[in-house]
Every structure is written in structure tokens, then in C-alpha cells.
Amino acid sequence: xxxxxxxxxxxxxxxxxxxxxxxxxxxxxxxxxxxxxxxxxxxxxxxxxxxxxxxxxxxxxxxxxxxxxxxxxxxxxxxxxxxxxxxxxxxxxxxxxxxxxxxxxxxxxxxxxxxxxxxxxxxxxxxxxxxxxxxxxxxxxxxxxxxxxxxxxxxxxxxxxxxxxxxxxxxxxxxxxxxxxxxxxxxxxxxxxxxxxxxxxxxxxxxxxxxxxxxxxxxxxxxxxxxxxxxxxxxxxxxxxxxxxxxxxxxxxxxxxxxxxxxxxxxxxxxxxxxxxxxxxxxxxxxxxxxxxxxxxxxxxxxxxxxxxxxxxxxxxxxxxxxxxxxxxxxxxxxxxxxxxxxxxxxxxxxxxxxxxxxxxxxxxxxxxxxxxxxxxxxxxxxxxxxxxxxxxxxxxxxxxxxxxxxxxxxxxxxxxxxxxxxxxxxxxxxxxxxxxxxxxxxxxxxxxxxxxxxxxxx
Numbered sequence: 001x002x003x004x005x006x007x008x009x010x011x012x013x014x015x016x017x018x019x020x021x022x023x024x025x026x027x028x029x030x031x032x033x034x035x036x037x038x039x040x041x042x043x044x045x046x047x048x049x050x051x052x053x054x055x056x057x058x059x060x061x062x063x064x065x066x067x068x069x070x071x072x073x074x075x076x077x078x079x080x081x082x083x084x085x086x087x088x089x090x091x092x093x094x095x096x097x098x099x100x101x102x103x104x105x106x107x108x109x110x111x112x113x114x115x116x117x118x119x120x121x122x123x124x125x126x127x128x129x130x131x132x133x134x135x136x137x138x139x140x141x142x143x144x145x146x147x148x149x150x151x152x153x154x155x156x157x158x159x160x161x162x163x164x165x166x167x168x169x170x171x172x173x174x175x176x177x178x179x180x181x182x183x184x185x186x187x188x189x190x191x192x193x194x195x196x197x198x199x200x201x202x203x204x205x206x207x208x209x210x211x212x213x214x215x216x217x218x219x220x221x222x223x224x225x226x227x228x229x230x231x232x233x234x235x236x237x238x239x240x241x242x243x244x245x246x247x248x249x250x251x252x253x254x255x256x257x258x259x260x261x262x263x264x265x266x267x268x269x270x271x272x273x274x275x276x277x278x279x280x281x282x283x284x285x286x287x288x289x290x291x292x293x294x295x296x297x298x299x300x301x302x303x304x305x306x307x308x309x310x311x312x313x314x315x316x317x318x319x320x321x322x323x324x325x326x327x328x329x330x331x332x333x334x335x336x337x338x339x340x341x342x343x344x345x346x347x348x349x350x351x352x353x354x355x356x357x358x359x360x361x362x363x364x365x366x367x368x369x370x371x372x373x374x375x376x377x378x379x380x381x382x383x384x385x386x387x388x389x390x391x392x393x394x395x396x397x398x399x400x401x402x403x404x405x406x407x408x409x410x411x412x413x414x415x416x417x418x419x420x421x422x423x424x425x426x427x428x429x430x431x432x433x434x435x436x437x438x439x440x441x442x443x444x445x446x447x448x449x450x451x452x453x454x455x456x457x458x459x
Contacts, residue, residue, distance in 0.1 A: 024080060027071025030459035035063040036452040037163040039114055044444035059115040059124065060092040063163040068459075072138050082134040084148060086164045090116050093124035112195035112338060115163050128197045132167055141176040153184060154250040154269070155222050155240030156334060159194055159341040161349075166194045166339065170220075184238075185223035193338035200336060204245050206287035206297050208337040213284045219243040220334065224250070232256045244277035244285060246300040246332045250343075262313025267321075267345065269306045273332050275299035289329035289356040290390035294401055302327035304354060308345040310364070315371030317380075319364030321345050323353065330355050346384055349411045349433035350445055353386040360386040376417040383410050391439050407437035427453040 041057040066085035072078030093116065116124040132148025149168045150158045159166040172186030190199040201216035208214060224238030236252035249272040257264045278285040279299050286297035308321035323346050325331055331354035333342040346353035346360050353360040366380030385408040392401045415429040431449040 023071045023078070024073045025071065028069065028459055030066070030068045030457075032456045032458055033063075033065040033067065034452075034454045034456070035065070035163060037061055037063060037115065038448075038450040039162075040448045041114065042446040044446070057114050058092070059090075059113055061115050061163045062089045062091060063087070064089075065164065072136075076139065078138045080136045080138070082136060082145075082148075084132045084134075084150075084167070085129075086131075087127065087129040088116065088163045089127045090124055112193070115195055117196050128195075130167075130192060130197045132192075142173065143175075144171070144173045146171045149186070149188070151184075151186070151188075151222075153222065153224070154236060154238045154252060154271075154343040155224070155248055156188065156220065157341045157343050159339050161341070162194045162339060164194055166341075167192045169199055180228035181225060182227075183223075183225040186221070188220040188222075189218045191334070191336060193336060195338055202242055202334055203336050204242065204287050204300075204332050205330065205335045205337070206289075207245070207285050208335060215244075215278070215282075215284045216336075217243045217245060241276060242334065245275075245279045245287075246273050247276045248273045248332070259311070260313070262311055265310040265312070267306075267308040267310075269304075269343070269345065271302070271304040271331065273300050273302045273304075273327075273329075275301065287329050287332055289327075290392055291328050294392050296392045298328055300332050301329045302331050302356070304331050304344075306345050308362075315368040317364070317366045319362075321362045321364075323358075323360045323362075325354050325356065325358045325360075328356060346386075348382065348384060348409050349431060349449075350435040350447060351384075351386075351407060351409050351437075353384055353407065353409075355386070355389045355391060355439075357388050357390040358386045359388045360384055376419040377415075379412075379414045381410070381412050384408060389439060401440065405437070405439045407435065407439060407442075409433060409435045423454075425455055427451070429453070 038060040039058065043055050043057065064087040068083040070080040070082065072080045093113065112118045113124050117128050118124055134145050134147035134149065136143060136145045147169065149170055149172055150165065151168065151172065152158065158168065168188045169190040170186055170188035172184065175183045188202065191202055192199050201218045202220055203214070203216040208216070220240065220242045222238065222240040224236065227235050229235055232255060234254045236250065238250040240248045251270045253268045255266045257266070279287070283297065287300050288297060291298040303326040304323065306321060306323035308319065310317055310319040323344070331342065331344070334340060341347060342352055342354065344352060344354055346362065362382060362384040364380065364382045366378065369377035385406065387404070387406045389405045389407065390403055391405060410433070412432045413429065415427065417427045418424055429451040433447045435445045437444065
């Protein structure tokens with residue numbers, strides 16, 4: 001039994017003795033979230049097509065997410081428990097175009113398809129499910145959680161871009177004892193992918209392949225805080241360390257400034273990422289990037305700077321930003337190869353624009369139609385272009401080098417949430433993305449996602 005599981009068991013035992021205490025039941029909440037999710041990806045023949053790669057990936061499913069959040073027992077130390085139950089039901093896997101690869105003698109196969117886990121032959125399963133429990137304790141304004149976590153912080157952020165969300169296993173403490181200061185610290189040991197029912201250890205791009213040389217870690221520690229300097233200015237610092245892979249420092253500054261009839265939001269971010277332990281000398285732990293010549297992997301070495309500016313006025317939001325990724329490696333983040341999120345202003349529907357040497361500018365526009373009498377209807381478009389990408393990729397057992405290559409992506413989102421009536425809070429969303437590039441080994445993509453969501457309060 002690992003440490004986090006033992007701690008969770010003990011905590012639940014203490015809780016069972018006090019569950020009838022006032023506050024635990026009265027403050028409990030439960031909701032059932034429904035998500036119908038369809039995705040269609042058209043992989044186009046730009047560059048060199050990898051052997052066996054599918055031209056089309058398509059899946060459709062119905063997801064159920066049951067969230068239970070308890071209150072706290074009375075006393076100096078209050079105890080509680082949270083739970084999340086997840087179920088995904090396959091409606092269609094595109095007749096074999098689910099994007100999964102089968103297991104072979106030299107490869108363990110993919111982590112799953114676009115949406116669903118896959119069998120050893122690459123076929124999508126009919127359904128998948130999991131249950132996550134979290135024991136919690138609270139003293140004053142400090143809260144400890146042990147078990148299933150869904151952190152959303154600069155150095156670790158769960159992904160919710162498919163049918164069911166990604167979850168982590170570990171412990172986290174959050175404190176708000178000091179006015180205007182939020183402190184967070186924790187340790188993660190395992191992760192469950194968004195298309196999986198199983199917990200696995202942690203890794204990064206380049207080392208996460210399901211082969212004999214793939215490597216992972218069961219220890220990611222993190223900590224930091226947000227300090228509200230004024231009501232309009234917030235400063236952030238966070239640190240993350242994936243044992244034997246990388247150490248990462250983050251600095252952030254967010255400012256809101258009233259200008260004329262609108263508000264200008266400025267969001268500045270800086271990441272400093274370096275190698276840790278085996279990543280500095282063991283090729284099996286190396287990450288992806290460009291290390292000169294035809295070298296495709298090496299140790300973590302990245303500095304990433306970005307600035308994003310958003311001006312909102314009368315329902316309109318206009319935005320623009322710029323990002324620089326310096327160093328030999330691509331930007332590192334927790335990435336098991338089955339879908340993950342990075343805290344970047346360029347983390348888009350298809351690409352993340354954080355390759356070694358990449359310079360990215362972006363333009364954004366969105367509109368809230370409530371301003372013209374249609375509450376619940378929103379639409380937005382984002383365009384990004386990344387240049388100066390230095391890459392080396394292995395395609396069909398040959399290394400292809402690209403110097404100063406580029407990529408661009410255009411994302412369009414239209415969403416409507418019914419504001420009142422018997423179907424209140426029913427959400428309809430269409431996401432369309434187009435990605436084009438001249439990076440060796442990569443194919444252009446067009447992608448559509450259709451999402452219908454609804455939340456039912458149970459408690």
C-alpha cells in the first residue's frame with residue numbers, strides 16, 4: 001500500500017466516527033454532470049506521413065460525472081470527504097478510426113484512442129469507469145486533502161478536454177490564513193488519464209512512450225502562492241519538481257486596469273525549467289527538443305516568456321499576445337502521452353506552440369451576445385502563428401531536421417447555455433480548429449468537436 005493510500009484509509013476511518021456531526025451533512029452537495037462528446041480529426045498529408053498513421057480519427061460517447069462534496073464535522077479540526085464517479089459509454093468509435101495503435105512485440109501499444117481506452121488490438125472498449133475518493137481536514141483557513149485531486153495551478157493542471165477529466169492521486173494543503181495570500185503545496189504520485197480507468201506514474205514528452213525504454217516517476221512535488229498586492233494586481237510564484245526529470249520555477253503577474261468604458265487585463269508568465277536527476281545523463285529519461293545536428297532528445301533546458309493582453313468592453317473582448325520558448329528542449333510539463341494540459345497562453349485545441357526556439361504571436365476576439373438580447377450565447381476566435389522552430393524528428397527510421405520551421409492554428413468556438421426554462425443550464429458547444437505546419441514528421445489537422453452538457457443538482 002503506497003503512502004497516499006494508507007493516509008487516505010486512516011483519514012476515512014476517523015471520518016466514519018464523526019460523520020453524523022452537524023455540518024457534515026447539511027453542507028454536503030452532489031451533482032450529476034452529463035456530457036455528450038463527439039470529435040472528428042482529419043489528418044492531412046503535409047510533411048511525411050508516419051507508417052500506419054490514420055487519416056481520420058473519430059469517436060463519440062456519453063459521459064457521466066457524479067461529484068459529491070461533503071461539509072465538515074464540527075470541532076477545532078473539521079473532517080470531510082469528497083468523491084468523484086466517472087463513467088464513459090461508447091456510442092461510436094468510427095469503425096476502427098479511434099486513433100489507437102495495437103500492441104506488438106516491440107511496442108506496448110497506445111494509451112488509448114482519442115476518447116476511449118483501447119484493447120490490445122487497438123479497438124475501443126465499450127465503456128470505462130472509475131471512482132475517486134478524497135479525505136479532507138480543515139483547521140481555521142487551512143485545508144488538507146488526500147486522495148483524488150484535480151489541481152489547476154501553473155505547474156500542474158488537470159485536463160478536461162475530452163469525455164471525462166484527468167485526475168491525480170496524492171496530497172495537497174491550501175492555506176488562506178494571511179489576508180490576500182493563498183499558499184498551496186502538495187505531492188502527486190499517480191495520474192489517471194482522460195481516456196483511462198487506471199492510475200499510472202508520471203512522465204514527460206520524449207520518455208513517455210510505451211516501449212521498453214520508456215521511463216516514469218511516482219513523485220511530483222509542488223508549492224507556491226498567489227498574493228493579491230491590490231484588488232487589481234496579483235503576483236504568483238510556483239515551483240514544481242518531477243523526480244528524475246525536471247525542476248521548474250514559475251513567476252506570474254496579472255493586472256486589471258479600467259480604461260475608458262472597458263477593462264484591460266495583462267497576464268505575464270515566465271517559466272524556468274532545468275533537468276533533474278537521471279534526465280541530466282540517462283538517455284531513457286531524455287525529453288524532446290532540438291540539440292543541434294540530428295539529435296532529437298536531451299536533458300530539460302527551457303526558458304519560456306509570455307504576455308497576453310485582453311481588452312473587454314460592451315460584450316467584446318479583443319486580445320493579443322506574444323510568447324518566446326528559449327533553450328535546447330521543448331517546454332516540459334506532466335505529460336504521459338494520453339492527453340494533458342500546460343499552463344500556457346498558447347495551449348490550444350491542437351497545438352501548444354512551445355517547441356524549442358519557437359516565437360509565437362496570437363490574436364483573439366470573442367463576443368457575449370447577452371449585450372444584444374441573447375443571453376447564454378458566446379462566440380470567439382483565436383489565431384496563433386509560431387515561427388523559428390528548430391526541430392529534429394525521426395520519421396520512418398530516418399532523422400529529418402527542420403531549422404526555422406513554423407506552425408499556425410485557428411480555433412473557433414460557438415457556445416450556447418440555455419438561461420431559463422425547463423432546460424435551464426443545458427449547454428451546446430461547437431469547437432473547430434485548423435492547424436498547418438512545415439515541421440518534420442507532423443501532419444496538418446482539421447478538427448471538430450460537438451459537446452452537449454447538462455448538470456443535475458442532487459443535493
